[in-house]
Amino acid sequence: MLLINCPYCGPRPEVEFGYGGEAHIARPTPPESVSAEDWVAFLYLRANRRGVQAERWRHVRGCARFFNALRDTTTDQFLATYRCGEARPDAAGSTTP
Amino acid sequence: MQKFSAWSLLRQAFGGHRGWQPQWRRAAPQSAYDALIIGGGGHGLGTAYYLAAEHGLTRVAVLEKGWIGGGNTGRNTTVIRSNYLFDESARLYDHAVKMWRDLSQVLNYNVMYSPRGVLMLAHSVHDVQVSKRHIHANRCNGVDNEWLSPADCKAFCPPLNIGEDIRYPVMGGALQRRGGTARHDAIAWGYARAADALGVDIIENCEVTGIYRDASGAVEAVETTRGRIASRRIGVAAAGNSSVVLGLAGIRLPLESFPLQALVSEPIKPVLPCVVMSNAIHAYISQSDKGELVIGAGTDAYTSYTQRGALHVNMHTLAAICELFPAFRRLRMLRNWGGIVDVSPDRSPIIGRTGVPGLYVNCGWGTGGFKATPGSAHLFAWTIAHDEPHPINAPFTLERFREGLLIDEAAAAAVAH
Helix, strand or coil: CCCEEECCCCCEEHHCCCCEEECCCCCEEEEEEEECCHHHHHHHECCCCCEEEEEECCCCCCCEEEEEEEECCCCCEEEEEEEEECCCCCCCCCCCC | CCCCCCHHHHHHHHHCCCCCCCCCCCCCCEEEEEEEEEEEHHHHHHHHHHHHHCCCCCEEEEECCCCCCCCCCCCCCCCECCCCCCHHHHHHHHHHHHHHHCHHHCCCCCCCEECEEEEEEECCCHHHHHHHHHHHHHHHCCCEEECHHHHHHHHCCCCCCCCCCCCCCCCCCCCCCCCCCCHHHHHHHHHHHHHHHCCCCCEECCEEEEECCCCCCCCCEEEEEEEEEECEHHHCCHHHHHHHHHCCCHHHHHHHEEEEEEEEEECCCCCCEEEEEECCCCCEECCCCCCEEEEEEEECCCCCCCCCCHHHHHHHHHHHHHHHHHHHHCCCCCEEEEEEEEEECCCCCEEECCCCCCCEEEECCCCCCCCHHHHHHHHHHHHHHCCCCCCCCCCHCHHHHHHHHCHHHHHHHHCCC
16 A cells, blocks of 8 residues: 655555546646647546656545645656645656656 | 367377477567567457468567566456447457357367356345346347346355345346356467467567657557567557557557456365356456456556555455355465556547557557457457458547547446446
8 A cells, every 4th residue: 555645634545545647637728729639638648657657646535635746657656745736846767748 | 380189188198298399489570570469468469360360461470578478468357248338349348258159169279268157246226227227238239148136146156145134235136148257378378379370470578669650650660679670560459558659659548557456365166156246346256267266356546557556455355255255254365466457538448540550559458358358359450451440349449539439338337447
């Protein structure tokens, strides 16, 4: 089980959290002029990165707040967690998204 | 290829079994092929076999970064069924189930297909309604499925606890009698042996590190850890690593890769005569011919490529199994492991072209690809040979995400995802 450092509550066990998938995916605007390709990219296409990935988590059984994390998907090691709205931190060994 | 038969077995027995030959060659990569398949699991090896056997392409190579059958083919819980809700899915999965029936004869290799029945339990009024809807939909599509009362479930599967004093009592079940199990390694080895006999090169320890495209954008070669290999037709059957491999050609896929775990008990005498699944409380169990109880857990919550997951995910399914099968409570678990499954947004697979000429993809099988191995391989070979999808996999191409024609087994699948 992973130990996840909630930026609001501190380190807590994985079972307290919900996973929210890849982070920093911006919704295209305005909706009436977004092409089908852009909708596909927003709704379905994912980097599914093998390496360091920025992703969303939610401390569902704690403070219930969303936050972001950098995690290496080849080791499951967390490199950083940060609050929503903050820029993605530079993690050592991370690759450009 | 040495043919397997009672006669050859007898003859080898007299020779002390020292006359058996390797079942496929240890091929070194040539500089060019008519078609390349990336991924040496059951789907990839089968694709190479059908390209050679049915489409006359014999200059074919399978490139596998590890050893064949070492990925999800060797890590799944070997359950076969076709009781999916939607018409498109029923056609796709039943195509595979029909092929399982005579696969041992076709390949001259015992894949140990055992149609022992898949029993899916219902634990609530909603479950019962959904199960019956599935049964009717399946039967409209020519897929066998029938409703069993709790007493019928008990008669079909004696160790099952149908007592009303448990947390989620059994209120009945849907039984697909043609469903069952097969030997996971045998499907990889059987296809490898049969493909090799037709001239296919099976190249292990050969990781693809780049995909080259010519000036028109079409694929022309791959770079590998064993050198550059040219081919105008490349099929990718890389399961959990599909996003990584197709990323080499600049293609983004609608996939996320999750760990999926399984575990087996110590071997015991035959006790469980069928496959038992429960979506509502997530039990998933069968017994192998070796005697081990084979148990499938759910996916972990997060994407990963580690091929391992957390213990609490296994505990969740074990709790359900201990309640449904009280006799299993004192069994010790022998080993557990994880595989990386590529999950699509609608939980249906993707088989088709990619938008890059000459590059084809077979992915998105998620938590349930083993059952489809022969059908998937057969249709993927057809797609590569004809440069267009077969009518059965035409609804399962990448275009469905643009057109909104999702096959939403995420909500309707016969299994919890």
